[in-house]
Amino acid sequence: MRDYDLFTPEAIADPTGYLRRISEQSPLARLPQLDAYLLTRYSDVKDALRDRRMDSANMARVLNHLTPAEQQELAPVRRAVEMWMGHTVPADHVRFQQLLKRYFTPAMVDRLRPRVREFTHELLDAVASKGGMDVVADLAYPLPANVIAELLGMPVSDREQLQAWSRDILPVFGNGDVQQLRHAQRSMLEMHDYLRIIAADRRRTPREDVLSTFMAAEAEGIVTEDEAVANCVLLLFAGHETTANLIANGLVLLFSNPGELARLRESPDLMPLAVEEMLRCDGPAGVIGRVTTEAVSLHGRTVPAGSHIYLALMAANRDPEVFEDPDVFDISRSRTRHFAFGMGTYYCLGAALARMETDECLRILLGRCPDLRPAYDTPDWQPTPPFGHRLGSLPVTF
Numbered sequence: 594m595r596d597y598d599l600f601t602p603e604a605i606a607d608p609t610g611y612l613r614r615i616s617e618q619s620p621l622a623r624l625p626q627l628d629a630y631l632l633t634r635y636s637d638v639k640d641a642l643r644d645r646r647m648d649s650a651n652m653a654r655v656l657n658h659l660t661p662a663e664q665q666e667l668a669p670v671r672r673a674v675e676m677w678m679g680h681t682v683p684a685d686h687v688r689f690q691q692l693l694k695r696y697f698t699p700a701m702v703d704r705l706r707p708r709v710r711e712f713t714h715e716l717l718d719a720v721a722s723k724g725g726m727d728v729v730a731d732l733a734y735p736l737p738a739n740v741i742a743e744l745l746g747m748p749v750s751d752r753e754q755l756q757a758w759s760r761d762i763l764p765v766f767g768n769g770d771v772q773q774l775r776h777a778q779r780s781m782l783e784m785h786d787y788l789r790i791i792a793a794d795r796r797r798t799p800r801e802d803v804l805s806t807f808m809a810a811e812a813e814g815i816v817t818e819d820e821a822v823a824n825c826v827l828l829l830f831a832g833h834e835t836t837a838n839l840i841a842n843g844l845v846l847l848f849s850n851p852g853e854l855a856r857l858r859e860s861p862d863l864m865p866l867a868v869e870e871m872l873r874c875d876g877p878a879g880v881i882g883r884v885t886t887e888a889v890s891l892h893g894r895t896v897p898a899g900s901h902i903y904l905a906l907m908a909a910n911r912d913p914e915v916f917e918d919p920d921v922f923d924i925s926r927s928r929t930r931h932f933a934f935g936m937g938t939y940y941c942l943g944a945a946l947a948r949m950e951t952d953e954c955l956r957i958l959l960g961r962c963p964d965l966r967p968a969y970d971t972p973d974w975q976p977t978p979p980f981g982h983r984l985g986s987l988p989v990t991f
């Protein structure tokens with residue numbers, strides 16, 4: 594087992610290549626700065642996702658590396674993240690899953706499809722006369738923000754504020770930069786205040802939205818207001834940033850693979866397969882965390898109870914043992930399961946929604962813009978260490 598540093602310029606510039614090297618050299622690796630282990634191979638990630646001795650980990654553990662005074666200052670953000678459903682003890686997790694799953698069934702997602710189409714057309718109408726746009730700012734970010742705001746029951750007029758907050762919160766998953774975490778905390782607390790006002794309204798006048806469901810559950814003593822508010826933030830964040838990245842990263846993959854783009858233009862019904870291949874090649878959740886509840890033996894080593902293990906989904910999804918030519922974007926690839934949405938107990942609640950939004954958005958974009966072209970030399974990748982990247986902008990002409 595070897596030590597690795599995910600914050601070197603080399604690792605930040607090419608996380609996929611770096612993870613592949615780790616996978617070849619040391620299937621169980623150590624990340625000393627993060628005080629964690631790392632698994633990268635498909636079979637190991639799969640086993641870990643099914644392993645009941647590995648609990649979903651609290652990603653706010655970046656806070657553990659701060660000074661006691663900084664940790665004290667950032668205690669509110671830690672408390673909030675600890676209430677997020679994926680990060681709660683199993684009984685609490687089931688409680689939230691039971692409450693929320695009805696909003697994310699395939700039937701429910703299908704009911705949202707016309708709204709997603711409307712939102713996409715509205716966003717494209719707004720830029721149609723300009724002959725070009727920044728796909729990130731003009732389409733990929735606002736679309737899922739609108740959808741999730743509607744699902745939660747927030748006025749569409751607040752969507753820009755919601756997008757800004759959601760972006761500010763990102764460093765909670767980052768490398769522990771204190772300034773950024775302070776900013777994230779400020780935005781999260783502002784968001785909580787905002788949500789409490791809407792929650793009070795839904796208590797008096799329930800509607801068909803997630804916040805009203807939470808308030809009904811609060812009245813029955815199933816959740817507290819703090820939990821409801823914290824989990825609305827989770828849904829906003831989880832439903833927004835990830836889907837936006839999938840839409841934007843997916844389009845870059847199509848531009849970089851003109852043959853596949855041409856096939857898709859010819860046969861738009863290949864879009865669901867293309868979305869799966871986008872998820873496999875460049876899924877927005879590059880890594881997830883687990884904590885061992887008891888000692889676990891991995892690759893001949895004993896990993897003690899209470900250890901943090903990162904599962905590199907992005908590496909597993911390109912494991913050459915499982916995927917032929919793993920770095921090739923091939924929309925007709927045979928469907929071996931990828932882990933872009935995780936697997937098992939914590940499988941992504943919004944997977945069907947994210948797939949549908951991306952499918953509709955890209956289908957409409959390609960349909961309306963037969964001359965769509967990239968207006969960049971190299972994509973504007975912004976590293977998001979440890980692991981991964983996202984696009985700062987994506988200029989196109991049409």
Ligand code: HEM
Nearest residue numbers: 679831832835836839878881933934935939941942943947
């Ligand atoms: C492309 C878009 C998305 C990706 C790549 C993604 C990825 C993931 C992954 C990998 C997990 C598992 C985390 C773990 O096992 O620790 C997860 C969980 C989750 N996702 Fe997503 N997600 C996406 C979109 C969404 C959307 C649209 C929503 C909701 C509106 C959502 C809500 C959630 C929730 C609530 C969980 C926690 C589930 C649980 O603990 O039971 N996600 N997501």
